[in-house]
Every structure is written in structure tokens, then in C-alpha cells.
Amino acid sequence: MTASVIAIIQVNIGASLTEPVEAILIGAAIILILSAVIVSYRIVFGPTMQDRVIAVNSVGTTTVVVLALLAAALDRPGFLDIALVYAMLNFLMSIAISKFTVERGGVI
Amino acid sequence: MSPLDIIAVVLILAGTFFGIVATIGVIRLPDLYTRAHATSKSDTLGIVLTLSGVALVFGTGVTTAKTVLLAIFVFITNPTAAHAITRAAYDQNIAPWTTDTEIKPEGDDQ
Numbered sequence: 111m112t113a114s115v116i117a118i119i120q121v122n123i124g125a126s127l128t129e130p131v132e133a134i135l136i137g138a139a140i141i142l143i144l145s146a147v148i149v150s151y152r153i154v155f156g157p158t159m160q161d162r163v164i165a166v167n168s169v170g171t172t173t174v175v176v177l178a179l180l181a182a183a184l185d186r187p188g189f190l191d192i193a194l195v196y197a198m199l200n201f202l203m204s205i206a207i208s209k210f211t212v213e214r215g216g217v218i
Numbered sequence: 219m220s221p222l223d224i225i226a227v228v229l230i231l232a233g234t235f236f237g238i239v240a241t242i243g244v245i246r247l248p249d250l251y252t253r254a255h256a257t258s259k260s261d262t263l264g265i266v267l268t269l270s271g272v273a274l275v276f277g278t279g280v281t282t283a284k285t286v287l288l289a290i291f292v293f294i295t296n297p298t299a300a301h302a303i304t305r306a307a308y309d310q311n312i313a314p315w316t317t318d319t320e321i322k323p324e325g326d327d328q
Binding site for chain 2: 130131134135138141142145146148149151152158160161163164165167168171172174175178179181182187190191193194197198200201204205207208209211212
């Protein structure tokens with residue numbers, strides 16, 4: 111099954127790399143994924159809990175942008191719906207953690 | 219490449235640059251509050267620029283409307299989330315980072 115998924119991805123990217131705009135979209139997505147991996151240093155070694163929450167929030171917003179870039183590059187508009195839901199869940203995660211770690215919870 | 223594509227590519231590259239700046243800020247800055255400053259400002263600007271480029275690539279249609287909606291949503295909620303997290307941290311008495319030598323305001327001769 112994983113081999114078929116990899117084959118589908120290779121076919122899609124290979125078909126889209128003939129256009130320069132799609133190649134730039136894929137390159138920007140790769141750079142943003144690498145920066146998200148670098149940000150995960152702060153998730154592992156962050157001194158306080160809030161450092162980790164901010165780093166997780168940054169990784170989530172980077173994921174939203176990568177999904178939008180892939181929706182444009184691979185010509186799959188369904189990825190935008192996933193990006194919208196992911197952005198809403200990311201915001202709710204940050205608000206919920208910051209609200210329930212304080213005593214009386216009036217953070218907004 | 220049409221001029222619209224060139225504008226989209228420039229917007230996407232500028233957004234990627236601001237994303238890299240936000241990454242460097244999260245890793246290098248000394249404090250929780252300064253790191254939140256990096257993610258809430260620089261990351262938001264990069265996201266809005268990149269999503270504007272993606273909207274230009276999509277042309278006209280429902281997908282462009284979805285992309286613009288996503289950009290507006292992230293533009294509102296990302297600084298709000300950073301504000302909530304830092305306010306929770308301030309309520310838990312996490313001290314902000316300061317320099318050792320305080321700068322006195324002018325006219326304070328004591």
C-alpha cells in the first residue's frame with residue numbers, strides 16, 4: 111500500500127514539475143517543512159510549558175501553509191478544506207491550553 | 219510565465235523568507251515573550267503573503283475564495299492565540315527577560 115502511495119505522489123509531482131510555478135510551490139513547501147522540523151527543537155527542549163505550546167502553534171500554522179501550497183501545486187482543491195479545519199483546531203488548541211492552565215481562566 | 223504568475227512567485231518567496239525569519243526567532247531569542255513576538259508577527263506576515271500567492275495561482279473561482287478566507291482567519295487567530303498563551307504565562311508569574319543594567323528615564327537624577 112505504501113508503495114502505491116509513493117507511486118501516486120511521484121506521478122503527481124513529476125507531472126507538475128514541468129511547470130515552473132508548481133516547482134516553486136513544491137520548493138517553498140519543502141523549505142517550510144524543514145523550518146517546522148527546526149522549530150520542533152523548541153518543542154523538545156523548551157524550558158517552560160508555554161514555550162512548547164507556542165512552538166506547536168507555529169508548527170500547526172506552517173502545516174496549514176504547506177497544505178495550501180500542495181493544493182495549488184498538485185491541483186487538489188480538497189486540501190484547502192483540510193487546511194481550514196486544521197487552522198480552526200490549531201487555534202482551539204492554543205486557546206484551550208492557555209485557558210485551562212490558569213486558575214480563573216480569563217485569558218482573552 | 220504570465221505577469222500574474224510572477225507576482226504570485228514573488229509573494230510566495232517573500233512569505234517563505236518571513237517563515238525562515240520566524241524559525242530563527244523561535245530558536246534564537248532568549249525568552250518566552252520574545253519568541254511569541256517572533257511567531258505572532260513574522261510568522262503571520264509570512265503566512266498571509268504565501269496564501270496571497272496561492273490565491274493568485276488558483277485564478278478565479280471558489281478555491282480562491284477559500285484561500286482568502288483561510289488567510290483572513292489565520293491573520294485574526296494567530297496573534298490572538300499568541301496573546302492568550304503569553305497572558306497565561308504572565309498570570310503564572312513567568313518573569314520577562316531583561317538586561318542587567320536598567321536604563322533610567324531622562325530627568326530622573328536620583
